[in-house]
Amino acid sequence: MTTSVVIATYHADRVPDLLATIDSLARQTSPAHEVIVAVDGNPDLASTLSRDLPDVTVVENIHHAGAGGARNSGASVASGDLVAFIDDDAVAAVDWIAQIEKAMTDARAIGVGGLIEPLWLDHPPRWFPTEFGWVIGCSHRGLPETRTAVRNVWAGNMAMRRDRFQAVGGFRADFGKQADRSEPEETDLCIRAGRRWPDLIWVYDPRVRVLHRVPRARGRVGYFLRRCLYEGRGKAALAAHVGARDALTEEKAYVRHVLPRGMVDGARELVSGGDLYGLMRTCAIVAGCITAFVGYVPTRVRGQVQRRLRPYRGRRLG
Structure with missing residues (x-):
């Protein structure tokens, strides 16, 4: 079994992180078949690299345009049995490819994803709830601790059989993460x-397992709330x-079970140890x-209204 690794990138400022990736x-203890860097919208950077x-x-x-398109471009030239994706600001554990290939010996597996651990470039903010690790592009509290069948994995740390990736059409062309859009393209693919x-x-x-760099700016309350807003729109x-x-099955379980546990834990830390940050995590x-x-809600309602009005567009009245 061979694994082609695709890294999407777009800006020269990220080159130091890309080189670390x-x-x-x-x-790797099990070497990549090939490493492919797919550059989005930056011909000069592509030439330099x-x-x-x-x-x-x-x-x-x-x-x-966007990470999904870049990943599709990288996958289109891949020749390994598997195509794996990792972000340009992440670092793979030394046995990352070995663990991917081990998981994919299961003939039932379409693909595999794994743990994305935060590598804070500054001290992690004590108010930040680990249940919201997805805000910073990382795994969140409440995910399985052992190998488990799931609805979806995450594009910052995933692999898929290349022939199936091609057969399903890769990442959707009109859907994804770009600018203020945070549409979950990997969930759609899965x-x-x-x-x-x-x-x-x-x-x-x-x-x-991979480590994902988290800059200081992502530890601010404004960033946290903005990403939550974008996530709601994306869902x-x-x-x-x-x-x-299908879009909300996992999210409903997350809201019903994972978040209440986090809130209770925060309140308990406040009561038992006087930890004000516990209260802040609950509030967050x-x-x-x-x-x-x-x-x-507004995005969902607007979309439903637009779909219902679509058959009437262009019709003459009277």
């Missing part, structure tokens, strides 16, 4: 693949594509949930 791939990284395949994004091959599974395995957009049932959970809801 590539270096982590060079140190092609010149400076002779052992890496560099391609420009020839698909839709749901589409799950529908196409209903007897197969997506696997979450925490032993498939509404996903529901419009795949239906609310409530605020984040409400903000995501505020993002979801």
Whole structure:
């Protein structure tokens, strides 16, 4: 079994992080079949990387703008049995590829994803609830601690059989993360693949592990709330594509079980130890949930109204 690794990137400022990502791939106990860097909307950067990284395949994004299009472009030139994706600001554990290939020996597996641990570049804010790790592009509290079949995995740490990735069409062209859009393109991909091959599974395995750099700016309250708002909007957009049932199954369980436990833990820390940050984490959970809801509802309603009006557009009255 061979694994091609695709890294999407877009800006010269991220080159130091990108080089650290590539270096982590060079140190794998099971080497990558090839490393492909897909550059989104920056021909000068692509040219520079092609010149400076002779052992890496560099391609420009020839698909839709954004990380999803770049990943599709990288996957289109891959030749490994598996295509794996890692972010350009993440570092792979030394056995990352080995654990991916081990998980994919299960013939039922469409693909695999794993643990994304935060690597804070400053001290992690004590008010930040670990239940909201997804805000900073990382895994959140409440995920399985052992290998488990799941609805979806996350594009910052995932792999898929290359032939199935191509068969399902890769990441959706009109959907994804760009500017102020935070549409969960990997969830959409996983749901589409799950529908196409209903007897197969997506696997979450925490032993498939990467570290994701988290800059200081992502530890601010404003960033936290903004990302929650965008997440709500993105989930509404996903529901419009795949239906609310598939789009929100995991999220409903998260809101019903994971978040209440976090709130209780925060309150307990305040009462038993006088930890005011426990109260702040509880408040952050409530605020984040409400903000995501505020993002979801108007976007969902607007989309439903637009779909209902679509048959009447262009018709003459009278």
